[in-house]
Amino acid sequence: MTPLPHPDPRTPFFDSIADAWDGWHDLPALEAKLAELFERFGVQPDEHVVDVGCGTGNLTLALLARLGSRGRVTALDISPSMLARAALKTTDTRVSWHEASADRLPLPDATCDRILCFSAWPHFDRPDNVVVEFNRALRPGGFAHILHLIAKEKVNRIHGAAHPSVHADRLPPVGEVAALFSANGFRVIETEDNASRYLLSARKEPAT
Numbered sequence: 001m002t003p004l005p006h007p008d009p010r011t012p013f014f015d016s017i018a019d020a021w022d023g024w025h026d027l028p029a030l031e032a033k034l035a036e037l038f039e040r041f042g043v044q045p046d047e048h049v050v051d052v053g054c055g056t057g058n059l060t061l062a063l064l065a066r067l068g069s070r071g072r073v074t075a076l077d078i079s080p081s082m083l084a085r086a087a088l089k090t091t092d093t094r095v096s097w098h099e100a101s102a103d104r105l106p107l108p109d110a111t112c113d114r115i116l117c118f119s120a121w122p123h124f125d126r127p128d129n130v131v132v133e134f135n136r137a138l139r140p141g142g143f144a145h146i147l148h149l150i151a152k153e154k155v156n157r158i159h160g161a162a163h164p165s166v167h168a169d170r171l172p173p174v175g176e177v178a179a180l181f182s183a184n185g186f187r188v189i190e191t192e193d194n195a196s197r198y199l200l201s202a203r204k205e206p207a208t
Contacts, residue, residue: 008101010123013163014055014079021056021082033149034062034118041145041201046070047113050137052102053077053120057086063116064092074107076100103129107137115144121177122159122169131184140206144186146177148198155198174200 043049045068051060054075063073076098077083083097098106102117102124115134124130134144148155152171159169174193177200181188186202193199 008078010165011078013165015081018081018085038066049073050112050115051075052117055082059118103133105137110139113142118147121146122171135185138204142204144202146200151195152198
C-alpha cells in the first residue's frame with residue numbers, strides 16, 4: 001500500500017492501539033447492530049460500498065456478509081497497523097484495502113454506490129473537504145452515512161481523555177453535519193443524535 005502523501009499526526013496513535021481495538025468491543029453484538037442498519041439503509045447485494053476509516057475491518061466484514069458475489073468494498077484508513085489487522089481477517093476478493101484519507105478517496109469520479117463512515121467523523125480536520133470528496137466519488141443518487149453507536153457526548157469524552165493527537169477531535173451536533181451535506185449537493189434523509197446513536201444518512205442529488 002502506498003503511504004499517505006501527507007501523513008496525519010493521529011496515525012501513530014491509531015497504529016499503537018490496533019492490536020487492542022477488537023478487545024474493547026463486543027464484536028458479535030456490533031455485527032448484529034450493523035446488519036440491522038444495513039437493512040434499514042437498503043444496502044443492495046451488488047453495491048460498491050466505501051468504508052471510510054475502516055479500522056480493523058469490522059464494518060467491512062459485516063458488509064461482505066450483506067453483499068452478493070457482484071458487490072464489493074473499498075476499505076480505507078490512515079493507520080497501516082489497523083489495515084494490517086483488518087486484512088488478516090479475510091481473504092475475500094470483493095474487498096480492497098487502502099492507506100488513504102477521507103478527503104482523497106482512491107476512486108474515480110462517480111464510481112461508488114454508498115459511503116459509510118463509522119466511528120471516524122471527528123478525526124477529519126476539514127469535514128467540508130470530505131463532504132465534497134464524497135460527492136465526487138458517489139454516483140448520482142448514491143448514499144452517504146455517518147454513524148456512531150454511542151452518544152456524541154461519550155465520543156467526545158473518550159477523545160478528550162485519549163492521546164493528545166485526538167483531544168480536539170469532537171463530534172458536533174448532527175444538525176451541523178446535516179447543514180454541511182445540504183450545502184454540498186446532498187439531500188439529508190434522516191438524522192439521529194441521542195443517547196444511543198448518532199446517525200446521518202444523505203443522498204447525492206442527481207445533476208440537473
